[in-house]
Amino acid sequence: MVNSKNQKEESQVSLAQFVYPFIRPHILTIVFSVIAMSIYALTTSAYAYLAGPILKMLLWKDSNPFQENQWFGENFLEKLFDVQSLSQISLFVVIILVLSVIRSIAQSLEAYFVGKAGQNIQMDIRNAFGESILGTLPLGLLKARKGDMVTRLIADINMMEMAITHAAASILRDGLQTIFLCCLLFYLNPVVSLIAIVVLPAGTLVVYAIAKKIRRAFKQAFDKRGYVASVFMEVARGLPVIKIFSAEQKIIDKLKSANMLLRNQMIKGITLQALSYPVIEIITTVAFLMLVVISWNQSKEACDNPERLISFFATVLLLMRPVKSLGSLVSFLQQGIAATRRVQAMFVLQKDVSPGALKPSPLQQEITLKDVCFSYEGREILSGVNLVLRRGEITALVGESGAGKTTLIELICGFLRAASGNIFWDGMEYEKFDTVSLRERISLVPQEPFLINASIEENILLGRNESFRKNLDWAVNASGLQSLLKKLPDGLKTSVEEEGSSLSTGEKQRICIARALISDCDLVIFDEAASSLDSRAEDAIQETIEKIKGQKTILIVSHRLSTINFAQRVFVLAGGKIVETGTCGELSKQGTEFYKLFRSQIER
Ligand SMILES: Nc1ncnc2c1ncn2[C@@H]1O[C@H](COP(=O)(O)OP(=O)(O)O)[C@@H](O)[C@H]1O
Ligand SMILES: [Mg+2]
Structure with missing residues (x-):
């Protein structure tokens, strides 16, 4: 219980800490507004x-409404305007017109500055969101649904910004109005005003009581919105499959639900939010009625001082709007808080920064995996893998689908961290290196080509680095891209x-292969890169490997015996461990795990 309370307080503090850096750079714009x-x-x-x-003048046709009650000590209005030379009515026309011009300019400047600050804040949050995602271990992102992520990026950030600017604007505008009007009220009738000053904040507390429920409801609603987006994303991606299997109705049902x-x-x-409005309305009206009734009983002097009483009621009436507005803000803000929490979740994913600061030097000897273990959500995928990649050698990694080959590669690339055991680059643990520098030494052709x-x-x-442009022709050649480029009128610029x-x-x-070859990295990894190529293209991969053989250290994952045949050493992964090591020839004996995997190809 104590624990959960602490956690809650902590997360509330961190919400403010999370939001403040986005507001800080735009303080000046906010000050203008x-x-x-x-x-x-x-x-x-x-x-x-x-x-x-005004009313006094209109009703009593008073000769000079300002002279009898010099409310501000000296009669400032009389000083401001040459009252004698103007008729009473034209004086009012001028005053009201001037006030209205000032008021409208102020309003449009406010709208401009608030809008500008809001857009700046949104842009900064979106940029930071992108940076945060790119600085994250892919493990965290694999779990996040893409559609949901896009909703966070667009809808939730928008909601978050609206809450920030709306809250800032409303607190300042309505808050300032309330303060000014309360001061005026106090000046006009100090005793009665005290009631307003006590009752109104008490009313806000009542609204706050339902605010938490509103927040929870909207948080769940925004999660659902993310889910809807991800279902739509599924539809967009899977259209051919959905059509060929006539799954339209099923998918439509899924969308509908x-x-x-x-x-x-x-x-x-x-509904919860709507419920908060009558609460605010009733509280404000009760406060207003209390003011009216009490001042009614109190105002014997009313007849002597009618304009004072009228001003008092006008102030009370004008006070109702900003007070209601502040009340509704409490419930509106809950949507903002709910959205902010969803945005914030994408900022606290496990950061992809290796603790070390060393830059690995070009590989001299070998990359070694020692007793490497890794689990996904408690399910052990790798349980003590030992493996060596020697410099300049071709190594093959084979195993059934789901054996953990890609996982092993992700560990070598530094995308994942081993739960236990270690990976060494020329004898130095991975933790000592800066991940970015480490990855400059490694290239990967992933299973799914990405452009x-x-x-x-x-x-x-x-x-x-641009300096690798000099390798472009060679990489195009080595990856067998020329035949494609010949077909395209714009060639490489297509x-x-x-x-x-x-x-x-x-x-x-092939483009992905050329990409992997362009830099002067040491290790090139092909993760089933040939699986989406036809057999002639596969020959091209083999040619590629032949061309870079000796210059680079190569790790191939493949299900084709002809590709694996190139490897000087083959590791067989099964049950989370390396169960066999040797050359293709040595392993192609009956009874080995390797033989079971490649039986049909060996016996051909
Ligand atoms: N992000 C993930 N979350 C949970 N399980 C995963 C994830 N990625 C892979 N797995 C599981 O880990 C196992 C190994 O996957 P993988 O390394 O891709 O196998 P391989 O490349 O050998 O086919 C599989 O059973 C797979 O379902
Ligand atoms: Mg794989």
Whole structure:
């Protein structure tokens, strides 16, 4: 119990700490809007102040409404305008017009500065969001659904910013108005005003009581919104599969039920929020009525001083709007807090920074895995793997699907951290290195080819230093890309649209291979890179490997005997351990795990 309370307080503190850095750079813009808001608030008080004298003038045709009650000591209005030369009515026309011009300029400046600060804040949060995701171990992101992530990026950040600016604007504008009007009220009738000053904050507390429920409801609703987005993403990606298996109805049902969940949860939040409005309305009205009744009984002097009484009531009436607005803010803010928590969750993923600061030197000897263990959610995938990749050698890693080959590669690339055991680069533990420098020494051709929306050339040079451009021709050659480039009029400058949807998987894979070869890295890993290539293309991979043999250390994962045949050493992964090691020839004997895996290809 104590623990959960502590945790809650901690997370509340961290929410403010999380939001503040995004607001800080835009303080100046916010200050400008505060100035505009203050002017706006002051004009509201001025209207209230003027209500009495105006009505008095209209009703009694008073000769000079300001002379009898010099409320501000000296008659400042009389000083400000040459009252004698103006008729009473034109004086009012001028005052009201001037006030209204000031008020409208202040209002539009406020809207501009608040909007500008809001957009700046949104942009900064989105940038930080992107940086945070890229600085994260992929492990955390694999779990996050892509559609949900996009909703966090767009909808939740938008909601978060709206809450920040809306809250800042409302607290400042309505808060300032309330303060000014309360001061005026106090000046006009100090005793009665004390009641307002006590009752109104008490009312806000009542609203706060339902605020927590509202927040929880909206948090769940926003989670559902993420789920709906991910279902839509599924539809967009899987259209051919959905169509060929006539699964349209099933998918539509899934979409509908996801949408229904979202709708229900949103309505729950909206209902709770709607419930808070009458509460605010009733509290404000009760406070107002109390003021009226008490001042009614108290005001014997009313007849002597009618404009004072009118000003007092005008002030009370004007006070109701900002007070209600502040009350509704409490419940509106809950949506912002719910959205902020979802955005914040993407900032606390496990950070992808290796503790060390060393830069690995080019590989001299070997990369060694010693007793490496790794689990996914308690399920052990690797349980004590020992493996050596010698410099300049070709090593093959084989095993059934799901044996953990890709996981092993992700550990070598520093995407995942071993639960126990260690990986050594020339005898030095991985922890001692800075992950980024370590990855500069490693290239990977992943199982799924990945291209960005840019030219083929940019895709090949992705993230690498410009100085490697000199290797471009060689990499294109070695990866067998020439035949594709010949077909394209713009060659290397051809742009790849929509992650390469106009290219075949094999063509995409060759671009990925060229990318892996362009830098002067030491280790090149092919994770089933040939599996999406036809057999002639597979020959090209073998040629590639032949070309870089000796220059680079190579690790291949493949299900084809002909590719594995190139390897000087083969490791067989089964049951989370390396169960056999040797050359292809040595392992191709009956009874070995290797033989079982490649039986059909060996016996051919
Ligand atoms: N992100 C993940 N979360 C949970 N389990 C995972 C994850 N990635 C892979 N696995 C599981 O780990 C096992 C090994 O996967 P993988 O290394 O991809 O196998 P291989 O590449 O040998 O086919 C599989 O059983 C797979 O289901
Ligand atoms: Mg794999």
